[in-house]
Amino acid sequence: xxxxxxxxxxxxxxxxxxxxxxxxxxxxxxxxxxxxxxxxxxxxxxxxxxxxxxxxxxxxxxxxxxxxxxxxxxxxxxxxxxxxxxxxxxxxxxxxxxxxxxxxxxxxxxxxxxxxxxxxxxxxxxxxxxxxxxxxxxxxxxxxxxxxxxxxxxxxxxxxxxxxxxxxxxxxxxxxxxxxxxxxxxxxxxxxxxxxxxxxxxxxxxxxxxxxxxxxxxxxxxxxxxxxxxxxxxxxxxxxxxxxxxxxxxxxxxxxxxxxxxxxxxxxxxxxxxxxxxxxxxxxxxxxxxxxxxxxxxxxxxxxxxxxxxxxxxxxxxxxxxxxxxxxxxxxxxxxxxxxxxxxxxxxxxxxxxxxxxxxxxxxxxxxxxxxxxxxxxxxxxxxxxxxxxxxxxxxxxxxxxxxxxxxxxxxxxxxxxxxxxxxxxxxxxxxxxxxxxxxxxxxxxxxxxxxxxxxxxxxxxxxxxxxxxxxxxxxxxxxxxxxxxxxxxxxxxxxxxxxxxxxxxxxxxxxxxxxxxxxxxxxxxxxxxxxxx
Numbered sequence: 418x419x420x421x422x423x424x425x426x427x428x429x430x431x432x433x434x435x436x437x438x439x440x441x442x443x444x445x446x447x448x449x450x451x452x453x454x455x456x457x458x459x460x461x462x463x464x465x466x467x468x469x470x471x472x473x474x475x476x477x478x479x480x481x482x483x484x485x486x487x488x489x490x491x492x493x494x495x496x497x498x499x500x501x502x503x504x505x506x507x508x509x510x511x512x513x514x515x516x517x518x519x520x521x522x523x524x525x526x527x528x529x530x531x532x533x534x535x536x537x538x539x540x541x542x543x544x545x546x547x548x549x550x551x552x553x554x555x556x557x558x559x560x561x562x563x564x565x566x567x568x569x570x571x572x573x574x575x576x577x578x579x580x581x582x583x584x585x586x587x588x589x590x591x592x593x594x595x596x597x598x599x600x601x602x603x604x605x606x607x608x609x610x611x612x613x614x615x616x617x618x619x620x621x622x623x624x625x626x627x628x629x630x631x632x633x634x635x636x637x638x639x640x641x642x643x644x645x646x647x648x649x650x651x652x653x654x655x656x657x658x659x660x661x662x663x664x665x666x667x668x669x670x671x672x673x674x675x676x677x678x679x680x681x682x683x684x685x686x687x688x689x690x691x692x693x694x695x696x697x698x699x700x701x702x703x704x705x706x707x708x709x710x711x712x713x714x715x716x717x718x719x720x721x722x723x724x725x726x727x728x729x730x731x732x733x734x735x736x737x738x739x740x741x742x743x744x745x746x747x748x749x750x751x752x753x754x755x756x757x758x759x760x761x762x763x764x765x766x767x768x769x770x771x772x773x774x775x776x777x778x779x780x781x782x783x784x785x786x787x788x789x790x791x792x793x794x795x796x797x798x799x800x801x802x803x804x805x806x807x808x809x810x811x812x813x814x815x816x817x818x819x820x821x822x823x824x825x826x827x828x829x830x831x832x833x834x835x836x837x838x839x840x841x842x843x844x845x846x847x848x849x850x851x852x853x854x855x856x857x858x859x860x861x862x863x864x865x866x867x868x869x870x871x872x873x874x875x876x877x878x879x880x881x882x883x884x885x886x887x888x889x890x891x892x893x894x895x896x897x898x899x900x901x902x903x904x905x906x907x908x909x910x911x912x913x914x915x916x917x918x919x920x921x922x923x924x925x926x927x928x929x930x931x932x933x934x935x936x937x938x939x940x941x942x943x944x945x946x947x948x949x950x951x
Contacts, residue, residue: 433615464585471559475508475574476548479561482506482573486565496525502571503527509576510558514538516568533558533576542570556582642673654681711771717743719815721866723905723935724749727913728928729876735928736763737874738770747815750778753827753932754808755874766804769795774810783812785823786859789849793825796850805850809842809872818864818936823857825849828878828890833897835867835938842870869908870934871897876927880916888919905933 485505489498503511512534514521521538533555542549548561551572560574641658648656654677658670716724728737736756744750752774756763770792777788788810796806809830811822824830826848829841844860864870873893880888896915900908909931916929 460588468559471575471577472550472561475559475561476550478506478508478575479548479563479571479573482508482511482571483563483565486571499525500527506573508573510534510574512572513565514542514562514570514572516542516570521570534572542572638670642670645673645677649677649680654678654684711768712739713741716741717749719749721937722749722813722815723933723937725905725909725933726931727909728930729913729925730759730928731876731925732759734761734764735759736767737876737928737930738767739930739932740771740774741932742775744778744783744812748783749813749815750774750783750810751813751872751932751934752808752810753872753874753930754806755827755876755928755930757803757805759928762804766796766800766806770806770808783821785810785812785821786857789823789825789845789857790855793849793855794853797853800850805848807848807875809845813864813934818866818868819861820864820870821859821861823859825857828873828875830870830872831890831894831897832862832864833869833871833901835865837898837901839894839897864934864936866936866938867902868936869897869901869905871908871912872932873912874928874930876925876929877912877916877931879927880920880929881923881926882920883923888916892919905935908935909933 482502482505486498486502489501493501499511499513510531510533511527512523512531513525515524516522519539521540521542523534523536526534533553535554538551538553540551542551542562542564545562545564548563551560551562553560557577557579558574559577560572562570562572564570645656645658657674657677712728713726716726724741726739726741728735728739730737736759738752738754738756740750740752742750754767754770756766756770773792773795774788777791781787781791789808792806792808796804805826807826807828809822809824809827811820811830813820820842822830822842822844824843824845826846829843832840832842834840840862842860842862844858846855846857849855871893878888878890878893882888892915893912896912897908900911903911912931912933913929
């Protein structure tokens with residue numbers, strides 16, 4: 418019915434519009450007006466301003482060329498001075514002319530072999546101090562000349578498309594042949610207004626008739642739906658509209674009832690998901706507290722040693738691990754590890770490694786190779802194939818300053834000597850948990866007074882900035898150089914500050930662990946020797 422009313426209202430309007438257009442078209446085509454002359458004058462004014470602008474740009478390029486040529490190094494060759502000045506000018510072409518035999522001869526140009534420029538010109542090109550507008554044989558070249566010496570002149574300018582000037586001139590001549598179309602535009606506006614008015618009037622009449630015919634049929638179910646939406650907005654998701662209809666209103670009622678049913682089901686799912694999410698968050702908080710408690714609350718205190726350590730997980734819990742504790746009166750165990758992956762699974766593996774390192778150090782003593790061998794055997798038996806661990810374990814003899822260590826696939830520890838030299842501690846083997854039989858070699862080094870040892874996880878060296886560039890080992894070394902004589906805590910804080918400044922707010926992608934150790938200068942003699950070496 419709606420389609421019928423629309424056809425009955427629009428088709429007559431379109432017929433009237435076509436008839437009116439045919440009646441109006443003949444007189445409109447004969448109408449002329451002086452306004453096209455104004456359009457022509459505007460076009461010519463635009464062309465004149467464009468030409469002036471092009472001449473100004475050519476003159477500016479000539480000034481830049483002369484300034485660059487005059488200020489360039491006199492020791493370089495003339496060819497290089499010319500090319501450098503041409504690059505600074507920013508023009509489409511640059512030519513160099515010399516005066517001989519009664520004329521100016523082209524000797525150099527950029528682009529090379531620029532055949533659009535005149536090979537010979539006449540006139541007093543070398544006497545003006547400001548850019549001189551010159552006309553070349555090619556009318557599409559806008560050029561200015563400036564003298565470089567008494568017998569040398571630079572010609573710099575812009576190269577328009579071939580034939581552009583002649584086409585613009587032809588367009589202006591064509592425009593001047595025609596009269597104005599102002600009256601034509603006015604007539605067309607009147608014509609279009611008339612047609613639109615008729616179409617709108619017909620549509621308005623049709624809509625009025627249609628609305629009166631369908632008002633009674635539509636208003637009742639619409640009121641029912643409006644009342645139902647109020648129940649729905651108040652939270653009564655069990656309310657349904659009981660109405661039988663086979664037209665679009667019936668489909669709308671059916672859609673409303675289905676929507677209410679789905680909203681009720683979704684609310685129940687959201688409540689269940691919220692409850693589960695709250696339980697998961699509580700579980701994660703418990704896991705985070707347990708993991709936090711695994712890290713040593715206080716580090717060993719020694720009059721000649723400083724220790725500082727920190728772990729910043731990428732999530733609520735992480736897979737990074739560190740430990741520093743006193744095994745005997747003279748020996749301190751240091752350890753740092755990184756479990757593959759992040760989250761709760763990695764934190765559970767980390768907790769197992771923490772317990773094993775503590776128990777094995779008491780059982781096996783200061784033998785890091787034996788400790789990592791036992792840990793590897795355990796991981797190979799109980800962990801999944803994709804789980805592996807990088808681990809650095811070392812024992813420090815506090816009196817002798819001797820470090821006995823094993824590095825199992827962990828980023829090399831960096832030992833910074835008081836003299837400023839660096840050593841990487843990488844002796845050991847591959848990652849743990851892959852092969853059931855493990856073979857590694859222990860490394861030893863002497864930590865002297867004033868030396869610093871830094872161990873970091875790959876969350877530091879592989880931290881990414883906004884351009885996907887990595888922090889890398891070299892930047893870590895540069896940070897240590899800046900804080901060569903600082904305390905262990907200051908070095909740790911400096912590393913974290915450098916990583917934050919490098920990433921510039923990018924979300925942390927991996928757990929970050931830093932272990933900083935420094936052997937203090939024992940007396941004034943050591944301080945003087947340290948400054949002397951530095």
